[in-house]
Amino acid sequence: MAKRTAPVKKNEYINLTFVDLTHEGDGVGKIDGYPIFVPYGLPGEKAKVKVVKVKKNIAFGKLVELIEPSEDRIEPPCEVFYQCGGCQIQHMTYERQLKMKQKQVQDVMHKIAHMSDVPVHPVMVMDDPWSYRNKIQIPVGKRDGRVLTGFYQKRSHQIIDMDTCPVQNEANDHIVREMRGIIEDLGIEPYDEKNHRGVIRHIVVRAGYHTNEIMVVLVTRTKDIPRVKELIVRIRELDSNIKGIIHNVNPKQTNVIMGRNSKTLWGEDVIIDKIGDLEFAISAHSFFQVNPGQTEKLYEQVQKYAELTGSETVIDAYCGIGSISLFLAQHAKKVYGVEVVPQAVDDAKDNAKRNHIENAEFFVGEAEKVMPWWRAQGLQLDVIVVDPPRKGCDEELLKAMIEMKPKRIVYVSCNPSTLARDIKILADGGYEAKEIQPVDMFPQSNHIESVTRLELKL
Numbered sequence: 001m002a003k004r005t006a007p008v009k010k011n012e013y014i015n016l017t018f019v020d021l022t023h024e025g026d027g028v029g030k031i032d033g034y035p036i037f038v039p040y041g042l043p044g045e046k047a048k049v050k051v052v053k054v055k056k057n058i059a060f061g062k063l064v065e066l067i068e069p070s071e072d073r074i075e076p077p078c079e080v081f082y083q084c085g086g087c088q089i090q091h092m093t094y095e096r097q098l099k100m101k102q103k104q105v106q107d108v109m110h111k112i113a114h115m116s117d118v119p120v121h122p123v124m125v126m127d128d129p130w131s132y133r134n135k136i137q138i139p140v141g142k143r144d145g146r147v148l149t150g151f152y153q154k155r156s157h158q159i160i161d162m163d164t165c166p167v168q169n170e171a172n173d174h175i176v177r178e179m180r181g182i183i184e185d186l187g188i189e190p191y192d193e194k195n196h197r198g199v200i201r202h203i204v205v206r207a208g209y210h211t212n213e214i215m216v217v218l219v220t221r222t223k224d225i226p227r228v229k230e231l232i233v234r235i236r237e238l239d240s241n242i243k244g245i246i247h248n249v250n251p252k253q254t255n256v257i258m259g260r261n262s263k264t265l266w267g268e269d270v271i272i273d274k275i276g277d278l279e280f281a282i283s284a285h286s287f288f289q290v291n292p293g294q295t296e297k298l299y300e301q302v303q304k305y306a307e308l309t310g311s312e313t314v315i316d317a318y319c320g321i322g323s324i325s326l327f328l329a330q331h332a333k334k335v336y337g338v339e340v341v342p343q344a345v346d347d348a349k350d351n352a353k354r355n356h357i358e359n360a361e362f363f364v365g366e367a368e369k370v371m372p373w374w375r376a377q378g379l380q381l382d383v384i385v386v387d388p389p390r391k392g393c394d395e396e397l398l399k400a401m402i403e404m405k406p407k408r409i410v411y412v413s414c415n416p417s418t419l420a421r422d423i424k425i426l427a428d429g430g431y432e433a434k435e436i437q438p439v440d441m442f443p444q445s446n447h448i449e450s451v452t453r454l455e456l457k458l
């Protein structure tokens, strides 16, 4: 058979019509069936493209000029959108973003799970898809003698000089912007990643959606911060809702943002926020969903699919600070939560007390080890909820779940590909995926959250 050669060459300029979108939000054009992926291209558009990388079955291009723009294209509100690595799809209307995300879930159900017939509902939308993030973690650097804060450029550690971020909560955005001047005035040296020198690495700001309470975390390489007393005074002046200033030390050469040790420089160790009627105490290290308005919708969907009447025993695996567990405990007989981070489990127990919930119990451990142990103890269950990280559920966990035979499984996922892989395993074990509800937790980015209802086949 004749060897197929790519129909394009590196550095060649071509005219291309985009026919599809990748899951990352890049445009896909084809020449004789050979796909060329181009960031920021939209289906239906014609464009002049420079070919930048050629492989046997695929090439990558750069958009040079739009010849016929799509009606789905808008001017990105963020000035640094095309440089910043934070958002990927601000150039699409919100309606187009939602269609892309629904299709992403449908595609993986078809290609990975081989189940095209499971209904994937339209994405649950956010009424105002801006200023939603309750947490900002932003690197601090220096260029031409000036302190700057901004996210990293795509695929690099170059900080983009950024004044404002339109997906951030406005109070957090304001604090970060003002912090640059304060750090400069006090002569505190920003971290220099290349030489592993300097003091201040990241500023982390968290805000309560319902309470407006704010926590400012200063992540430094060094144990001491110069002129720390003046720094505290200046930070407190930024917003009267600041409840605590935390110092976290991260002395390592690493991409991980926070180090292990934190101490409170001023005020409270935690801020309080609410999900529904429940109150949560959130520390600097706790995982808490970043889009609080949508989190309520997500948890209501979990509750709906769990079909609780008050008499059920439920497991919440990968429970974090117990937010889903406590949400469900109000409608169940008993909820067991399991989570690998001990600090999060301490928070979960505190949160149960704070909300006077006595029918939720929390365990530290790997869900894939604790679940088989529960099975061995003969724990009888009605519903299992899982909310794993992006890599999905461990196979041992899926096996134990299948053996425990709950009537229903509710699978919360932030990664459609691993969701589809796990749904297939659960289907082989006797669970039928009935429906999937995607929820837009991260507008302007290419990420999508979803809730799946699975039932034991009779």
Ligand SMILES: C[S@@+](CC[C@H](N)C(=O)[O-])C[C@H]1O[C@@H](n2cnc3c(N)ncnc32)[C@H](O)[C@@H]1O
Pocket (backbone or CB within 6 Å): 287, 288, 289, 317, 318, 319, 320, 321, 322, 323, 324, 338, 339, 340, 341, 344, 365, 366, 367, 368, 387, 388, 389, 414
């Ligand atoms: C996507 S978060 C979900 C948290 C929680 N359900 C919520 O809505 O806030 C995933 C959680 O799983 C935890 N985790 C990761 N691997 C784990 C494992 N093997 N066993 C138990 N928990 C794990 C993480 O620490 C994190 O808190």
